[in-house]
Amino acid sequence: MLKGRHLIDPMDFTLEEFDEIFKLAQEIIKNPEEFSKVCEGKILATLFYEPSTRTRFSFEAAMMRLGGNVIGFSEPNSSSTAKGESIADTIRTVACYADAAVIRHPKEGAPKIASLYSSIPVINAGDGGHHHPTQTLTDLLTIVSKKGSLSNLTIGLCGDLKFGRTVHSLIKAMSRYENNKFILISPKELKVPDYITKEILEKNNIPYKEVEKIEDAMEELDILYMTRVQRERFFNEEDYIRLKDSFILDGEKMKLAKEDMIVLHPLPRVNEIAYEVDDDKRACYFPQAKYGMYVRMALIAKLLGVR
Amino acid sequence: MLKGRHLIDPMDFTLEEFDEIFKLAQEIIKNPEEFSKVCEGKILATLFYEPSTRTRFSFEAAMMRLGGNVIGFSEPNSSSTAKGESIADTIRTVACYADAAVIRHPKEGAPKIASLYSSIPVINAGDGGHHHPTQTLTDLLTIVSKKGSLSNLTIGLCGDLKFGRTVHSLIKAMSRYENNKFILISPKELKVPDYITKEILEKNNIPYKEVEKIEDAMEELDILYMTRVQRERFFNEEDYIRLKDSFILDGEKMKLAKEDMIVLHPLPRVNEIAYEVDDDKRACYFPQAKYGMYVRMALIAKLLGVR
Amino acid sequence: MLKGRHLIDPMDFTLEEFDEIFKLAQEIIKNPEEFSKVCEGKILATLFYEPSTRTRFSFEAAMMRLGGNVIGFSEPNSSSTAKGESIADTIRTVACYADAAVIRHPKEGAPKIASLYSSIPVINAGDGGHHHPTQTLTDLLTIVSKKGSLSNLTIGLCGDLKFGRTVHSLIKAMSRYENNKFILISPKELKVPDYITKEILEKNNIPYKEVEKIEDAMEELDILYMTRVQRERFFNEEDYIRLKDSFILDGEKMKLAKEDMIVLHPLPRVNEIAYEVDDDKRACYFPQAKYGMYVRMALIAKLLGVR
Incomplete structure (x- = not known):
């Protein structure tokens, strides 16, 4: 109720x-x-x-x-x-x-x-x-609508995995469904915090790996969840500039992905997804806004x- | 019409x-x-x-x-x-x-x-x-709904009675009804201006007294109208700090009041009514917002x- | 469609x-x-x-x-x-x-x-x-409603004709209708730009003249379109102050106008139309807002x- x-x-x-x-x-x-x-x-x-x-x-x-x-x-x-x-x-x-x-x-x-x-x-x-929480509900409704299920999925999360609250919530939420796997794609400085990897993933025997390049994960993914590198989360401008352009998704990288993979993003994006990707039918971030x-x-x- | x-x-x-x-x-x-x-x-x-x-x-x-x-x-x-x-x-x-x-x-x-x-x-x-004026209408509707009448009431007004326009309007409005009495509770620096006491109350033979402590009025009151000490009305910060905490209503003072007394406040409050008073059934300032x-x-x- | x-x-x-x-x-x-x-x-x-x-x-x-x-x-x-x-x-x-x-x-x-x-x-x-564009639609609907037609009109435009985009659009739009004439009333510094006079009016053989006084145009006009001298369009405060009070419409000047002339203004006005004009039945700037x-x-x- x-x-x-x-x-x-x-x-x-x-x-x-x-x-x-x-x-x-x-x-x-x-x-x-x-x-x-x-x-x-x-x-x-x-x-x-x-x-x-x-x-x-x-x-x-x-x-x-x-x-x-x-x-x-x-x-x-x-x-x-x-x-x-x-x-x-x-x-x-x-x-x-x-x-x-x-x-x-x-x-x-x-x-x-x-x-x-x-x-x-x-x-x-x-x-x-x-x-x-309503971002998490949005992500889940998009996934279940596009993939038909919230289980048996390999989910890649890319970008700022340290400060990005939507990423943390999505990992927690998707961990509640059966047989999901996570690939965490980020620079070392922006890795998912321990309380997520140790206390949620490892404790529940949920498989995950951490990589530093989108290319190293792309082929396996059912879902690629991109995130914005938020300027306001950084302590200094230098770090922001050095890291913000890492982990940009473009048409070249999309060639490695499955035919039915979907790209999600909580929006707004700055430049972490090249505009050329927008026309790819796997780009689901605008439909995601509608969901x-x-x-x-x-x-x-x-x-x-x-x- | x-x-x-x-x-x-x-x-x-x-x-x-x-x-x-x-x-x-x-x-x-x-x-x-x-x-x-x-x-x-x-x-x-x-x-x-x-x-x-x-x-x-x-x-x-x-x-x-x-x-x-x-x-x-x-x-x-x-x-x-x-x-x-x-x-x-x-x-x-x-x-x-x-x-x-x-x-x-x-x-x-x-x-x-x-x-x-x-x-x-x-x-x-x-x-x-x-x-x-719609604050005054609000106050009157609350009073008539809670007390059944706008006449024959003893009304205490507490706090900033000098700059508080809602207080001045309420005194004028309640003065139009029969047989009301006012007790004006404030520090000397924040007393009701003369044009209210002399020209409205005294001229119309409406009984009132001025006191400097809530306790000196509490027992007699049918209504206690509390007001915020508005920072923006003060000329200097020092005066504000010295006076803002005077005239705070708390559970202890509520013990002195009649069973059917009602406490009103135009809101927002800062700290002039202690949170413990909120659970007292005589606290009517949130219902007042609804009225x-x-x-x-x-x-x-x-x-x-x-x- | x-x-x-x-x-x-x-x-x-x-x-x-x-x-x-x-x-x-x-x-x-x-x-x-x-x-x-x-x-x-x-x-x-x-x-x-x-x-x-x-x-x-x-x-x-x-x-x-x-x-x-x-x-x-x-x-x-x-x-x-x-x-x-x-x-x-x-x-x-x-x-x-x-x-x-x-x-x-x-x-x-x-x-x-x-x-x-x-x-x-x-x-x-x-x-x-x-x-x-919706200001232009507004202007045209007001004209057709008040004058019965968008053709055969003598239209005076007064004030800041250099920076005023509503004026430029109105000239372009009214130039599409038959047999209209324009009288452009402005200080030299704020004249209509050449691309309007040369490329739109002259190229299409649309009659116009440029004058520096409202009085020189008033008698002929079917429509007087007044504009605000927008402070934000000026490069320096001095020029603004020197020019803003030129070309003010008042009751005296209204005496020169036809009985069925109409005064329009995109609003807000500052002081380019004296308040005394508001009561003249030819003042149509508030009805214009409703249109x-x-x-x-x-x-x-x-x-x-x-x-």
Whole structure:
């Protein structure tokens, strides 16, 4: 039963609950008309204490395509926080006006705190380097829709695997399904942290290897998950410049991949995928954005209990 | 007849008109479904020349819960004002697009000027230290809903009574009802200005006293109206720090109060009400925020003439 | 057939297509109720990389009055651009969420680039000193509605004719209709550029003259199009101050004009039209803003193919 629940950490939901959401998302994709008024009269609050246009648009479009309304802010300075209000008070006030709230916050744990004081469902839309559960739902819905299953897959993850929270969440989520393998492609400086490799992969006997070149993994992959090297995660500009151009996907490297491999990316990209790859039918990062809207529609409908 | 009217000063409306709004608000609370489409096809413009997330959310949610739409801005820099436009021209243009306008402005009198040039209803959502009439409507609806009447009450007002415009408006509004008494609780530096005590209370023979401790008033009160000590109203940081922690309401002080006393606060609070008070059933400041949305629904419906 | 098309340059559309839009706009004006749900379930994205409250409000109100929804941003810093994303990627992502996009951008050509990558209609809402086609549509709808025709008119254009893109577009657009004459009223420093006078007017044998005083043109005019002297187009403050007050329209000058002359202005105005002119029945700049909303309703309905 998802009605009234919060979504803070992708692991908050069981596999069965994930499945329930994906099934509803796929129904919506098939027949969007049928769902176009299920949230009529309801209001979603989008509280973005840090700008993220893409994520905000995805949530707002999702709510509107369910027939609902949106209130919100997209910048921290227009919020009551400037007047010294706690997030506990903010959410209790917002709960007077809205039926559910989406929170993006630069501080880890802020959405969790909000959820503890909230009488309406709270959805974490990213809290610092911590969680971003609807990105994980987006990734999984894209995979299950494109590959037909979430099991028996070889998943390559490439780029900034140290700071990239979407990568960590995806590894954790895909580790819950059977018979998946991981190939971790990154420079030494940006390797997946130990708590993932040791405590999640090794502890659960999930096969993985670490390589330093896309070419060394390409042939085996069912999925290549590319990530942006985020400037804001680096301590100094020099390191950023030296590393950002490593691990760029281009048409040449795509020639090594399977015919039915899919390329994913949480977007925005800077230059880690060459534009020439966009026309390759295996490039799925824009369809992935669309799945992101559908999975949010399903999530909102479930948390509000209208489906 | 409220259709087509402006609301600039809380005193713009007669007691009968207040009453008409509160009655409609209470009907909406009882049966929100019935009002969920009365503003269909209508647009409310929210023009916030100064950020106030809470007030903006309250108006936007109100309009949406009546089935209407909202356009607006929440920051001054995104407005045409930057190009040198007068507020008279702005409202005349906005009136081409919207059916009513809400204006929040740092300059006293700005919403009044707008109303003089406007062919659509203008609602003042706060103009500097001047008026904030929908806060007053919110306070009155909360009082009448919780206490059953707006007369025969002993009202304590605590905190910054010098600069707090909501306090001044509430005193003026409650002075219009019969047999109310006021206890003004503040440090000397932040006392209610003379024009209120002399020209409104004394001139109308309304009993009041001024005390410097919450404890000295608590037992008598039917209502305790707490206010935030607003940093932006102080001339220097030192005074702010010295005075902000005076007059904090906590569980200990609540023990002195009547069983059916209610605590109100316009929010946001900083630390003038301890968190432990939140669980006391007499704490009504979050329900008050909800009444704020309902009273705005009633106000909008009346000014637009749909009810 | 306008369904699915982009509008980047006012000249993208033929006279017949202009006419189709104006006819629909006039139907909407006559019977707005009939169109109040034609965009139900559709979403318009308003991407303002440069603030322009008036234009944004006009588009948003237009979409809402067709029953549609709006997502968007009104400031550049809240967009993904800050993370280094290209406009090509932005529009491809936005196309996952929305059914049409409006783009305002400080860089000339940006909306054009977006349109090349977009699967949804893109409307240019102003790109630097370049195009602003919906302002041109607004001007033409106002003229045809007030004067009954777009031909056989003497059109005076006054103010900053050098940098004013709306003036250049209006001259181009009105040059496509029969038997129009232009009187260009500006200081020498702000004359219409040669590429307009030589290559459009002279090449097509369209009569025009250049004068330096409003008084020298007034008697002949059917339309007086006033423009703001935009501070941001000047290279130095001195020139701006010296020139901005030239070419101010006041009641005295209005006495020279025909009884059925109309005054237009794209707004916002600063002081180039004295307030006393507002009460003259020939002042049409506020009605013009309303025509702007209606013409955008017609445009959106056409591009989305719902009418």
